[in-house]
Amino acid sequence: MDVKKSQDGTAPMDRSEELRLVQKAKRRDAEAMRALIDAHKQRLFAFVWRMHRNHHDAEEICQDAFLKAFAALDSFNPDYRFSTWLFTIAYRVTLNTLRKKRAVSGEMDWTRCASSEPDAEHEYAASEEANRLKEMIWQSVDKLSPAQRATVLLFYKQQMGCQEIATILETPVATVKSHLHRARAKLKDLLSPVLEEMSGSQRILGELAG
Amino acid sequence: MNCEQSQNLFDAYLDNSLTGTLATEFGAHQLACSHCRRDLALLEVAGHVVASDNEAPLLDDEFTSRLVECATDGPAKRPLKFSRALWVGLPAAMAACLTMIVWFGGDDASNESDPENSGPRVLGVEDEVRTNEELLENVLEALSVDPNNEELKDLADKLRAKSEKIIGDTRDGASLLQDYSEDAIKELVGSVSKKSHSRPANSVGENGSQDDAMQDQKNGSSDSRAVKPPTEEL
Numbered sequence: 067m068d069v070k071k072s073q074d075g076t077a078p079m080d081r082s083e084e085l086r087l088v089q090k091a092k093r094r095d096a097e098a099m100r101a102l103i104d105a106h107k108q109r110l111f112a113f114v115w116r117m118h119r120n121h122h123d124a125e126e127i128c129q130d131a132f133l134k135a136f137a138a139l140d141s142f143n144p145d146y147r148f149s150t151w152l153f154t155i156a157y158r159v160t161l162n163t164l165r166k167k168r169a170v171s172g173e174m175d176w177t178r179c180a181s182s183e184p185d186a187e188h189e190y191a192a193s194e195e196a197n198r199l200k201e202m203i204w205q206s207v208d209k210l211s212p213a214q215r216a217t218v219l220l221f222y223k224q225q226m227g228c229q230e231i232a233t234i235l236e237t238p239v240a241t242v243k244s245h246l247h248r249a250r251a252k253l254k255d256l257l258s259p260v261l262e263e264m265s266g267s268q269r270i271l272g273e274l275a276g
Numbered sequence: 277m278n279c280e281q282s283q284n285l286f287d288a289y290l291d292n293s294l295t296g297t298l299a300t301e302f303g304a305h306q307l308a309c310s311h312c313r314r315d316l317a318l319l320e321v322a323g324h325v326v327a328s329d330n331e332a333p334l335l336d337d338e339f340t341s342r343l344v345e346c347a348t349d350g351p352a353k354r355p356l357k358f359s360r361a362l363w364v365g366l367p368a369a370m371a372a373c374l375t376m377i378v379w380f381g382g383d384d385a386s387n388e389s390d391p392e393n394s395g396p397r398v399l400g401v402e403d404e405v406r407t408n409e410e411l412l413e414n415v416l417e418a419l420s421v422d423p424n425n426e427e428l429k430d431l432a433d434k435l436r437a438k439s440e441k442i443i444g445d446t447r448d449g450a451s452l453l454q455d456y457s458e459d460a461i462k463e464l465v466g467s468v469s470k471k472s473h474s475r476p477a478n479s480v481g482e483n484g485s486q487d488d489a490m491q492d493q494k495n496g497s498s499d500s501r502a503v504k505p506p507t508e509e510l
């Protein structure tokens with residue numbers, strides 16, 4: 067079953083189709099599982115990858131999340147989207163992995179996060195300075211706390227509302243709003259001086275505004 | 277409107293919830309103030325950059341096939357690495373968690389203000405709990421058994437917040453542990469002991485009191501606590 071349509075590989079799945087697949091996946095139907103994985107894997111991976119910036123970790127967490135989701139499908143609440151359930155599990159695993167990593171290494175290696183490779187195909191029009199600002203934006207996102215980072219990624223990239231994010235982070239909606247607020251404040255504090263140093267800041271912002 | 281007031285409205289503006297005269301005043305300030313205008317544009321651009329992100333590598337079909345194979349054949353045939361799968365066993369986790377609650381709640385909370393009494397207690401916690409996340413894992417395990425337990429939810433929120441701080445912090449482990457002892461324990465002892473006077477740790481039923489989180493949820497279907505994913509370590 068080919069559901070890969072968008073850049074994410076995640077064509078939005080019809081609700082009833084999703085429930086039908088979940089029912090079949092409960093009975094360990096391989097094709098249903100395949101369809102659910104294909105429909106969600108890239109979106110989930112994009113999120114987890116941005117949380118870790120490590121392909122191996124991100125892939126492992128996604129595998130883990132899918133297997134846990136499938137293993138516990140009996141307790142899946144059909145009032146929710148399968149993606150919400152999946153992201154909730156993945157976020158838990160992500161947090162645990164970050165904690166364990168920190169316990170092993172002593173502290174997070176933020177420098178690793180700075181090695182974002184610009185995508186030539188999508189960057190050709192942007193000036194060097196715009197690319198630098200973009201790079202700085204990601205470095206700043208990486209400096210947010212995990213919950214703030216997750217909130218920003220889910221809100222902007224995954225286009226989720228605060229309610230759904232609250233479900234995934236297993237936290238009150240008010241906390242999500244606070245994460246978003248603090249994240250923006252921190253991004254502003256980190257990026258404002260960078261932009262100030264650049265000449266033609268308005269033009270640069272215009273380039274990145276899309 | 278001054279710059280501070282303007283910046284306080286950035287969230288509302290970015291979330292499209294700024295209306296009426298406030299929106300007009302905000303707009304007027306942006307026209308007049310290049311500083312706020314630039315900061316606002318910066319945040320909009322940051323949001324746009326995140327939204328249009330497509331740098332994550334693509335997962336291939338092999339990923340799907342491997343997963344399907346694992347999911348249909350069961351754990352015995354897992355070719356993947358699952359180093360994190362340290363299943364502790366629910367009863368044990370539950371017992372450990374409740375032991376902690378009883379232990380936290382058992383002492384008089386007034387001790388926390390007494391340095392002489394709080395000293396040994398802090399050491400005891402370090403010995404007993406070791407790290408924040410161990411306790412959090414226990415609490416999450418317990419929560420999966422008793423999802424309505426308000427004490428556990430509260431405890432998990434606090435521990436999670438604490439872990440956030442720890443992860444986001446770059447100080448060395450020793451000072452973090454100190455910090456943990458100073459702040460988090462006071463918080464935990466305070467809240468848990470207060471609540472455990474009125475009801476046992478694990479006896480909140482279906483009609484357990486709604487906390488702030490619940491009041492945030494506008495309706496049942498959007499209750500953030502209602503989705504109960506499997507426990508972290510299946």
Ligand SMILES: [Zn+2]
Nearest residue numbers: 279282309312
């Ligand atoms: Zn201003």
